[in-house]
Amino acid sequence: MNVAESQGLAGILEDAGWTKVQNKQDTDLLIFYTCCIRESAEDTVYGNIGAAKAIKKKNPNMIIALGGCMAQKKGTAEKIQRSYGHVDILFGTAHPYRLLDYIDEWQQKKTLYLATNGKRDMDITMPTLHDSKVFAKVNIMNGCDKFCTYCIVPFVRGREVSRNFDSIVEECKQLIQDGYKELTLIGQNVNSYKYNDKNFAQLLDTVSKLPGKFRVKFISPHPQDMSDEVVKLVANNQNVAKVVHLPLQSGSNRILKKMNRTYSRERFMDLVNNIRHNCPECSITTDIMVGFPTENENDFLDTLDIVNRAKFNSIFSFVYSIRSGTPAAKMEGQIDAATKKERIVQLIKLQSTIGQAHASNAVGKVYNALCVQYDNDKALCRTICDKLIILSKDSASIGEFVDIEVTANKNSNLIGKLYKRKII
Ligand code: SAH
Ligand code: SF4
Numbered sequence: 001m002n003v004a005e006s007q008g009l010a011g012i013l014e015d016a017g018w019t020k021v022q023n024k025q026d027t028d029l030l031i032f033y034t035c036c037i038r039e040s041a042e043d044t045v046y047g048n049i050g051a052a053k054a055i056k057k058k059n060p061n062m063i064i065a066l067g068g069c070m071a072q073k074k075g076t077a078e079k080i081q082r083s084y085g086h087v088d089i090l091f092g093t094a095h096p097y098r099l100l101d102y103i104d105e106w107q108q109k110k111t112l113y114l115a116t117n118g119k120r121d122m123d124i125t126m127p128t129l130h131d132s133k134v135f136a137k138v139n140i141m142n143g144c145d146k147f148c149t150y151c152i153v154p155f156v157r158g159r160e161v162s163r164n165f166d167s168i169v170e171e172c173k174q175l176i177q178d179g180y181k182e183l184t185l186i187g188q189n190v191n192s193y194k195y196n197d198k199n200f201a202q203l204l205d206t207v208s209k210l211p212g213k214f215r216v217k218f219i220s221p222h223p224q225d226m227s228d229e230v231v232k233l234v235a236n237n238q239n240v241a242k243v244v245h246l247p248l249q250s251g252s253n254r255i256l257k258k259m260n261r262t263y264s265r266e267r268f269m270d271l272v273n274n275i276r277h278n279c280p281e282c283s284i285t286t287d288i289m290v291g292f293p294t295e296n297e298n299d300f301l302d303t304l305d306i307v308n309r310a311k312f313n314s315i316f317s318f319v320y321s322i323r324s325g326t327p328a329a330k331m332e333g334q335i336d337a338a339t340k341k342e343r344i345v346q347l348i349k350l351q352s353t354i355g356q357a358h359a360s361n362a363v364g365k366v367y368n369a370l371c372v373q374y375d376n377d378k379a380l381c382r383t384i385c386d387k388l389i390i391l392s393k394d395s396a397s398i399g400e401f402v403d404i405e406v407t408a409n410k411n412s413n414l415i416g417k418l419y420k421r422k423i424i
Helices: 002-015 039-058 076-083 096-109 153-157 165-177 200-208 228-236 253-259 265-278 297-310 337-362
Strands: 029-034 063-068 089-091 113-115 135-139 182-186 215-219 243-245 283-290 314-319 366-375 378-383 388-392 401-410 413-418
Touching (some): 002 063, 039 063, 096 113, 135 165, 182 200, 200 215, 228 265, 265 283, 265 297, 297 337, 337 401, 337 413, 378 401
Parallel strands (some): 063 089, 089 113, 135 182, 243 283, 283 314, 388 413
Antiparallel strands (some): 366 401, 378 388, 401 413
């Protein structure tokens, strides 16, 4: 979401005649577009803003803006005013498309301009500057109504707002016509998308049936709202990527309840089994957090147990981070840093064995894959079930779909060669 909105800001600026520079030192406008989901992300941004003070000293006309979730988090405006006087504009996630107005306002008044309130109008889109000619992210909804007890998103992005159905379909159609090959529908909870009488399954179905050779995926769905219809579309529709990112967070029912995750480990495993049953080649990935308040050894073993059963293709693993203002921040039984570290190391180790097994399984198989980028003398290609296969550079052009036979697995990196069908 953060990347997509940054691409939108870049698009607005480009349309208004601004150009990108390579070095921060040379810029007239420096924007930090932020995420504050974990404390470490916030700390990094404050470090970078602090470092920008020296640049501004040499180039006093440079405008510095802090945008995104962090800008509208409670306490940020005060902190910026107190300790980071060189910041000129603070703008939240509600109206990023008004960036040029914010710049004008600042230029007139030359004092900190605050635009951190308001509700997102999803009918206004930004002229996105995509950073690839192959992939494009399409924002379909913003905000969250779930209120997981550890999460700051509902407090910074506000309640769910879904974007106009036809406008999404139109944008996707245009992107496909412009040659994009992989579209990702994005939102905090994509599968709670609701616009008038249209739901997420209808949107995915409509986009996937647009004319052209492309694939569509989505991130992130919430397990609670994962319908059979969506699973069937993933399984049966050839333009829908065989990839489901299904965030688990914890394998312990006690912790899931304290997190307000609204599903049990049993329901989660039913979903995984249902996806695998309908679409055996589907890649299932997840988010897991360790060290949530009161998480004990048994809770953690429950998480490892689900990881063992679900055999995820990959895991994004996080150490629980206290976010002030969320209910979990005030819970008794916060876990010490050493225990959290020990648990995340164990989790990563287990997943690495599972990942190796998935990679070994792929050797000898043939996949249709999209060449997504070059890396030195290699061409990186992604299959429809999200496997990354390395080919020699001369085998495929960026944006081309090719058939590849996987010839080797080198530390979970799949190596392949072009597959030529025998013509009889
Ligand atoms: N809407 C998605 C997740 C979006 S946030 C969902 O419901 O799953 C992305 C990930 O950040 C979450 O899945 C969670 O694992 C992690 N996360 C959120 N808050 C966190 C916190 N306070 N500490 C550590 N990880 C956190
Ligand atoms: Fe955060 Fe939960 Fe909403 Fe995901 S569903 S964004 S984790 S509150």
